Amino acid sequence: MTALIIRRIILIIPLLFIISIISFIIILLPPGSYVETYVENLERTGFLMDESQIKAIYKQYGLDRPAVVQYILWMSNFLLKGEMGRSFIYQKPVTEVIMERLPMSMAVTLISLAVTWLLAVPIGIYSALRQYSIGDYVATIIGFVGLALPNFLLALALTYLVFAKTGHAVTGLFSIEYKDAPWTVDKLFDLLGNIWLPILVIASAGTASLIRILRATLLDEKNKQYVTTARAKGLPEHKLILKYPVRVAINPLISTIGWTLPLIVSGEIIVSQTLGLETLGPVLLSAAMGEDMFLVGSIVMILSSLTVIGTLISDILLAWIDPRIRFDKVSI
Amino acid sequence: MPTAIASCRVFPSIVLSVIAILVSQEVAAGETTPVVGSADKMVSADPIVVNQQKYPVPTKYNEVPLFASQVASGQLPPIEERLPAEPFVVGPGVLNSEEWLDWEVGQYGGTIRTPNLNGGVHELALAMGMTILRAPDQSTRDPLPAIVSSYQISADYSQYTLTIRQGLKWSDGVPLTTEDVRMTWELYADERIYPSFPRKVRTLGRGDGIPGKLTIIDDLTFIITFEASYGQFVAELSSWIPDYTLLFRPAHFIKQFHADYTEITDIQPVLDELQINSWEKLVILKDMPHWELYREHSIGVPTLTPWIAETVTSSVIRMVRNPYYWKVDIAGNQLPYVDRVESEVSNHLQAIMLKAASGEYDVMTSYAQVREMPLYRLNAERANIKTVLHGSINNPPILFLNHDFDYQAAGSVWQRLVTDPRFGSAIACAIDKEDVNNTLYFGLYTLDGYTRENYDPQTANTLLDQIGMNKLDPKGFRTDPDGNRFELRITTAAISPDFLALGELLKAYFEQVGLRTTLDVIGSQLFGQRMNANQLMATIHWSDEPIWGPGISEDYWPSSKGHWAPMSEQYFATNGDSGRHPPDYLQKFFNLHVARKVVPPQSPEGEALFADIVDWFSRHYATIWPVGRMTVPTVYNADLGNVIKAGYPFDRALDYGMEQLFFRPSK
Numbered sequence: 001m002t003a004l005i006i007r008r009i010i011l012i013i014p015l016l017f018i019i020s021i022i023s024f025i026i027i028l029l030p031p032g033s034y035v036e037t038y039v040e041n042l043e044r045t046g047f048l049m050d051e052s053q054i055k056a057i058y059k060q061y062g063l064d065r066p067a068v069v070q071y072i073l074w075m076s077n078f079l080l081k082g083e084m085g086r087s088f089i090y091q092k093p094v095t096e097v098i099m100e101r102l103p104m105s106m107a108v109t110l111i112s113l114a115v116t117w118l119l120a121v122p123i124g125i126y127s128a129l130r131q132y133s134i135g136d137y138v139a140t141i142i143g144f145v146g147l148a149l150p151n152f153l154l155a156l157a158l159t160y161l162v163f164a165k166t167g168h169a170v171t172g173l174f175s176i177e178y179k180d181a182p183w184t185v186d187k188l189f190d191l192l193g194n195i196w197l198p199i200l201v202i203a204s205a206g207t208a209s210l211i212r213i214l215r216a217t218l219l220d221e222k223n224k225q226y227v228t229t230a231r232a233k234g235l236p237e238h239k240l241i242l243k244y245p246v247r248v249a250i251n252p253l254i255s256t257i258g259w260t261l262p263l264i265v266s267g268e269i270i271v272s273q274t275l276g277l278e279t280l281g282p283v284l285l286s287a288a289m290g291e292d293m294f295l296v297g298s299i300v301m302i303l304s305s306l307t308v309i310g311t312l313i314s315d316i317l318l319a320w321i322d323p324r325i326r327f328d329k330v331s332i
Numbered sequence: 333m334p335t336a337i338a339s340c341r342v343f344p345s346i347v348l349s350v351i352a353i354l355v356s357q358e359v360a361a362g363e364t365t366p367v368v369g370s371a372d373k374m375v376s377a378d379p380i381v382v383n384q385q386k387y388p389v390p391t392k393y394n395e396v397p398l399f400a401s402q403v404a405s406g407q408l409p410p411i412e413e414r415l416p417a418e419p420f421v422v423g424p425g426v427l428n429s430e431e432w433l434d435w436e437v438g439q440y441g442g443t444i445r446t447p448n449l450n451g452g453v454h455e456l457a458l459a460m461g462m463t464i465l466r467a468p469d470q471s472t473r474d475p476l477p478a479i480v481s482s483y484q485i486s487a488d489y490s491q492y493t494l495t496i497r498q499g500l501k502w503s504d505g506v507p508l509t510t511e512d513v514r515m516t517w518e519l520y521a522d523e524r525i526y527p528s529f530p531r532k533v534r535t536l537g538r539g540d541g542i543p544g545k546l547t548i549i550d551d552l553t554f555i556i557t558f559e560a561s562y563g564q565f566v567a568e569l570s571s572w573i574p575d576y577t578l579l580f581r582p583a584h585f586i587k588q589f590h591a592d593y594t595e596i597t598d599i600q601p602v603l604d605e606l607q608i609n610s611w612e613k614l615v616i617l618k619d620m621p622h623w624e625l626y627r628e629h630s631i632g633v634p635t636l637t638p639w640i641a642e643t644v645t646s647s648v649i650r651m652v653r654n655p656y657y658w659k660v661d662i663a664g665n666q667l668p669y670v671d672r673v674e675s676e677v678s679n680h681l682q683a684i685m686l687k688a689a690s691g692e693y694d695v696m697t698s699y700a701q702v703r704e705m706p707l708y709r710l711n712a713e714r715a716n717i718k719t720v721l722h723g724s725i726n727n728p729p730i731l732f733l734n735h736d737f738d739y740q741a742a743g744s745v746w747q748r749l750v751t752d753p754r755f756g757s758a759i760a761c762a763i764d765k766e767d768v769n770n771t772l773y774f775g776l777y778t779l780d781g782y783t784r785e786n787y788d789p790q791t792a793n794t795l796l797d798q799i800g801m802n803k804l805d806p807k808g809f810r811t812d813p814d815g816n817r818f819e820l821r822i823t824t825a826a827i828s829p830d831f832l833a834l835g836e837l838l839k840a841y842f843e844q845v846g847l848r849t850t851l852d853v854i855g856s857q858l859f860g861q862r863m864n865a866n867q868l869m870a871t872i873h874w875s876d877e878p879i880w881g882p883g884i885s886e887d888y889w890p891s892s893k894g895h896w897a898p899m900s901e902q903y904f905a906t907n908g909d910s911g912r913h914p915p916d917y918l919q920k921f922f923n924l925h926v927a928r929k930v931v932p933p934q935s936p937e938g939e940a941l942f943a944d945i946v947d948w949f950s951r952h953y954a955t956i957w958p959v960g961r962m963t964v965p966t967v968y969n970a971d972l973g974n975v976i977k978a979g980y981p982f983d984r985a986l987d988y989g990m991e992q993l994f995f996r997p998s999k
Binding site for chain 1: 457520645856860885
């Protein structure tokens with residue numbers, strides 16, 4: 001087990017290196033650069049920049065140097081000083097930009113995840129145990145609708161409904177007066193008044209798919225021999241279900257934790273974009289569009305690293321929860 | 333002319349100066365169009381001297397309530413000490429002409445909320461544009477001294493003597509002096525900071541012109557001398573594009589990051605904190621143009637703007653009034669009237685529309701389009717918003733025909749066609765202007781673009797037959813004069829939704845007269861790169877025609893928004909080192925352009941020369957205008973005062989001049 005983990009960790013290093021190169025290449029792929037986007041945006045407002053000003057900006061951002069040099073500088077600063085460079089758009093160190101958005105990203109994702117699990121696990125179990133009952137059909141219908149309906153569309157529809165009914169545009173997690181205010185009870189209430197919509201939207205799709213997965217696995221498991229054996233031994237039904245088949249059926253949830261980790265950082269990008277949430281997702285998107293290369297590069301690096309680490313954690317957790325996997329692995 | 337004299341009677345204080353301007357212009361106007369470089373022909377009038385304001389300086393000032401407690405506790409000096417000895421006085425007809433604004437004295441207080449798309453706030457970029465001289469609306473005609481208290485322009489427009497308003501202060505309370513101008517010149521000339529001296533402060537605004545010579549007379553007065561006449565400089569001094577930063581950078585502030593003035597060991601901690609690796613880059617960062625003055629890195633930068641950045645995060649911008657702002661109204665109130673400006677970041681345009689319709693913005697001068705009017709009107713009462721329809725500083729998208737495309741190919745068919753005015757005229761005749769207007773713009777735009785032709789497909793067909801495109805290929809399209817397949821390739825980028833729609837319409841019109849047309853829509857950056865590489869035959873883009881006349885914008889330039897002669901332009905810019913030696917008719921355009929810069933753009937000679945440029949465009953079909961001028965809405969809080977009247981010929985009136993807006997008490 002320990003050997004397995006160590007081996008996996010060693011493998012991560014070249015993997016991240018390759019990821020960093022690939023993400024840098026992807027960032028450089030679109031034509032132009034941040035400065036061109038910046039100048040173009042200014043021109044749309046009516047400003048025509050002087051050539052000397054434009055050249056000064058190229059110099060300031062080091063964009064006058066070849067791509068390889070830019071990459072080496074970025075990477076060496078990252079490895080030696082832990083600096084991820086400066087964001088062109090926000091004109092400050094990338095770390096500061098990320099830290100500004102990270103707490104809300106985590107909050108939104110973790111709360112939605114909790115809501116998803118709290119809803120999906122009981123409903124999934126119920127659906128599987130009472131297969132083809134009215135309740136199962138209702139859950140199935142809701143599940144399919146939730147799966148079929150794109151998140152952002154639901155977000156748009158709900159936003160419009162709220163606007164049409166109240167004349168209030170639900171956008172963002174805070175009202176403007178609390179955006180940069182220190183935490184107070186009022187700010188918390190303001191957050192609660194706004195956060196339910198994104199949570200509802202994000203949790204809906206997750207819940208729907210989890211219900212289906214849990215129901216399917218549990219249906220497979222509940223008729224297996226070890227369940228029958230346990231029942232024959234006289235174990236109370238609820239204890240039996242929760243202790244044996246559900247524990248196995250929960251595996252898909254555990255194995256997807258790996259993907260949750262990057263999600264905690266980025267937040268649901270499309271929903272955040274639609275609803276204007278103050279998470280990292282919209283920052284990543286606008287940085288990608290504005291060719292803010294070090295910001296995009298760093299976020300992509302962080303997300304990739306978290307995916308890799310998350311997968312590792314998933315594997316460890318699975319091995320810990322499911323003895324079958326544990327023994328399989330050890331025997332390799 | 334009679335109106336100018338009438339206004340002189342009304343405001344006797346500026347009679348002298350206005351007469352001086354009129355005299356100088358009349359004498360010059362009596363002569364023939366000046367020949368390039370022979371500016372001495374015009375040295376016949378007295379210099380232009382303007383040292384008065386439109387209104388008398390108030391005798392008493394009203395303290396700003398927001399600062400009352402700070403003044404009482406001694407943290408801030410009282411208003412009399414914060415203001416210049418003679419502040420710039422705003423009243424009717426100062427920031428906007430009386431024709432378009434019934435100006436009233438406002439009252440202190442409130443917060444203006446503006447839209448913000450991914451951190452960019454067009455409204456603030458313009459609201460921060462403080463010009464050195466100021467003429468109403470988007471004019472540069474006979475400007476009043478603004479940041480300076482007087483200016484004198486030599487009769488040949490080569491020497492500009494400016495005197496800074498005495499006691500005018502940066503937003504940190506440090507007086508503005510000629511040291512700030514000297515520092516600006518030093519930065520411009522320092523290749524470590526600016527790779528080249530900016531064009532606008534070189535003779536005739538040319539990249540190879542000799543930089544203006546700065547002579548400092550005393551703490552407040554300085555002279556900029558160009559080697560030859562450069563009347564366009566009046567427009568640069570009165571334009572929100574370069575604004576005050578053209579001549580004034582806060583020397584005391586910049587010096588603390590500049591290794592020639594501060595020990596590098598003292599700069600190092602700042603470099604470390606900001607993760608910047610050289611002091612030169614730090615200076616470039618801190619020496620910022622006014623359109624960045626609402627960004628986070630502008631906090632603490634001394635400005636001459638009405639509001640200064642207070643807190644900026646990735647989700648909200650907050651600005652607060654500048655205690656040392658140098659404008660007052662006729663009643664003795666310090667401008668701006670409104671205490672704060674706030675801007676919440678939105679991630680996409682639909683969110684901005686929705687917020688505008690729910691009354692979450694007090695001023696929205698950008699983004700709103702005519703097609704959204706029902707949304708704003710329907711919600712007007714509930715959201716307490718109003719809308720006003722007016723013109724724009726932009727013109728609607730036009731078709732550019734690239735006169736340099738394929739110029740190196742021997743016997744190029746395109747070159748033969750594009751230099752034959754009948755081809756351009758045929759294309760112009762094929763366009764159904766009214767159909768464009770009705771289909772795309774609700775019939776609200778004007779039809780008076782630079783293209784004189786009206787919709788006349790028959791003439792288009794005749795003209796195309798005449799130039800030898802009278803044979804058809806198997807698909808029924810006209811061949812080129814040599815009998816080969818012909819294709820008019822129009823390229824655009826999805827920068828605005830009407831670019832694509834217009835492209836589709838043009839394709840349909842041109843195919844109706846037998847011209848095979850393709851429309852390519854590519855990414856905006858690729859579009860720019862291909863234009864730069866002279867790879868595009870024809871393009872669609874908007875430009876700033878309504879402010880070409882005043883000389884604020886000159887994006888009719890061959891390599892500006894849509895490239896119509898980029899290689900000839902390169903030849904012009906490099907004095908023949910590279911690019912295409914322009915054919916005579918293109919050379920004529922460059923001659924007109926240079927001649928125009930000799931005089932102020934809105935002087936009689938300047939206006940005559942601009943009319944020649946317009947005429948040149950009409951006759952050579954570098955640009956083809958499906959429609960003329962735009963109609964766009966501004967959405968604003970219904971309680972806002974000093975809002976422009978409907979029909980104002982430009983837009984951006986609520987941001988360029990935002991300092992005069994105020995909130996009426998809610999009913």
